[in-house]
Amino acid sequence: LSFENPVFGQFAFYSGIVICKTMAMSLLTSVTRMKNRAFANPEDYKLRGKPGDEGKPVTNATVERIRRCHLNDLENVIPFVLIGLLYVCTKPDPSTALMHFRAFTGLRIFHTFAYLIPLP
Amino acid sequence: LSFENPVFGQFAFYSGIVICKTMAMSLLTSVTRMKNRAFANPEDYKLRGKPGDEGKPVTNATVERIRRCHLNDLENVIPFVLIGLLYVCTKPDPSTALMHFRAFTGLRIFHTFAYLIPLP
Amino acid sequence: LSFENPVFGQFAFYSGIVICKTMAMSLLTSVTRMKNRAFANPEDYKLRGKPGDEGKPVTNATVERIRRCHLNDLENVIPFVLIGLLYVCTKPDPSTALMHFRAFTGLRIFHTFAYLIPLP
Numbered sequence: 001l002s003f004e005n006p007v008f009g010q011f012a013f014y015s016g017i018v019i020c021k022t023m024a025m026s027l028l029t030s031v032t033r034m035k036n037r038a039f040a041n042p043e044d045y046k047l048r049g050k051p052g053d054e055g056k057p058v059t060n061a062t063v064e065r066i067r068r069c070h071l072n073d074l075e076n077v078i079p080f081v082l083i084g085l086l087y088v089c090t091k092p093d094p095s096t097a098l099m100h101f102r103a104f105t106g107l108r109i110f111h112t113f114a115y116l117i118p119l120p
Numbered sequence: 121l122s123f124e125n126p127v128f129g130q131f132a133f134y135s136g137i138v139i140c141k142t143m144a145m146s147l148l149t150s151v152t153r154m155k156n157r158a159f160a161n162p163e164d165y166k167l168r169g170k171p172g173d174e175g176k177p178v179t180n181a182t183v184e185r186i187r188r189c190h191l192n193d194l195e196n197v198i199p200f201v202l203i204g205l206l207y208v209c210t211k212p213d214p215s216t217a218l219m220h221f222r223a224f225t226g227l228r229i230f231h232t233f234a235y236l237i238p239l240p
Numbered sequence: 241l242s243f244e245n246p247v248f249g250q251f252a253f254y255s256g257i258v259i260c261k262t263m264a265m266s267l268l269t270s271v272t273r274m275k276n277r278a279f280a281n282p283e284d285y286k287l288r289g290k291p292g293d294e295g296k297p298v299t300n301a302t303v304e305r306i307r308r309c310h311l312n313d314l315e316n317v318i319p320f321v322l323i324g325l326l327y328v329c330t331k332p333d334p335s336t337a338l339m340h341f342r343a344f345t346g347l348r349i350f351h352t353f354a355y356l357i358p359l360p
Contacts (some may be wrong), residue, residue, distance in 0.1 A: 001121050012326045013256055019319045026315055040308060042301070043358055061162070068160060074194060075146055081322050082201050086132045088270060089122060107240045110300050118163055121241050181282070188280060194314060195266055199259045202321050206252045209242055238283055 003088065007097045011088050014101035018077045018108050025070035025112075029063060036060040069115045073108070081105055121209065127217045131208050134221035138197045138228050145190035145232075149183060156180040189235045193228070200224055243327065247337045251328050254341035258317045258348050265310035265352075269303060276300040309355045313348070320344055 003009050011053055038060035039045040081091075087097070123129050152158075158180035159165040165177055207217070243249050268275070272278075278300035279285040285297055 008329070012329070015285075015322065015326065019323055023315070023319055041358070043306070047178070065161070070315065071191075074318070075190065076200055078194070078318055078322070079143055080165070082135065083139055085205075085325075086135065089128070089132070118161070155251070185281070191311075195263070195310065198314070198318055199263055202255065203259055205325075206255065209248070209252070238281070 001085075005088070007092060007094050008088050010094075010098050010101055011084055014105045016080045017105050018073075018080065018091060021108060021112065022070070022073040022077045025066060025073060029066050029070065032060070032063050032066055036063060038063050065116065065118070069112060072115070073112075077108065121205075125208070127212060127214050128208050130214075130218050130221055131204055134225045135201045135204060137225050138193075138200065141232065142190070142193040142197045145186060145193060149186050149190065152180070152183050152186055154181060158183050185202060185236065185238070188195060192235070193232075197228065241325075244327070245313065247332060247334050248328050250338050251324055251335075251339055254345045255269060255321045255324060257345050258313075259321065260263065261352065262310070262313040262317050265306060269306050269310065272300070272303050275344055276303060278303050305356065305358070309352060312351075312355070 001008055003012070019040040034039075036058070037045075037048060039048065041056060042057070084101070087100075121128055123132070153160075154168075156178070157165075157168060158178040159168065160177060162177070204221070207220075241248055243252070247335040273280075276298070277285075277288060279288065280297060282297070324341070327340075
């Protein structure tokens, strides 16, 4: 486990991408909550909630979709990184390992777009 | 941190089991959603939702139970793997370490069955 | 990645703190569920739920707030530990690394208090 090992370097690169993608969902949730004025906490929706709904939390379909996508990332990306770390320790064939890392990263990014663009 | 270290090998084995168990909950959620036609996304419940409920998301008690169990796994299994990795680096006594890994793995599998089989 | 490396030792120390803080939320959820008799599972709320509400799950605002805080921890602490582990492998400057670990740990503890004490 050091950057002299090329497989570890590639693992670190692709893990970094998928972890950053997962954390970007937090930002997207925040922005969507602001835009739709749909807040989870009373102190937020009292001050800035939808006009006429000041007393109640507002559930917004887009916010909930992004949160489901974020949770799905947690359920899949974190196990990928942990299993990947153990996998790197088994001294795998570099090209096989790289193929797995690329496939997972590509499919995760595809999943995010596919999930967040609702079918008409 | 290499497979020449027997404690790391055992840690990798038991971590693999509990992470796979956690990921199996995703599959169980999918299958239960299909069987009960209880979907979270409009594009799914419009096409395949319960007859007469086409326009609304259906919340199913079994699906929600499996999702709570999955979240509970994330809350416990991931910290176990991360703390376990740091623990392996402290060069622990192999038999003590093995006992901890086995106890956690056994209890997690017991927890899943205990949680998913509702009391009558 | 061994305790001979001082950066790794510090990383392990601060990671341990934030992971334990995350896991403490489970305990807090349990205690708050008991105190408010607000349970998620039918087998729990049938036996010990609020008098007069025996048949229905009770959603408690404080329990939901703690659960949101716990999920927020999972979304932020786990990526910190994983990215941190990769960061330690890049042989960073010890004082810079220590500053980052301390800042994250301090801010996470501050976040928890700030989130759990609702504004009046």
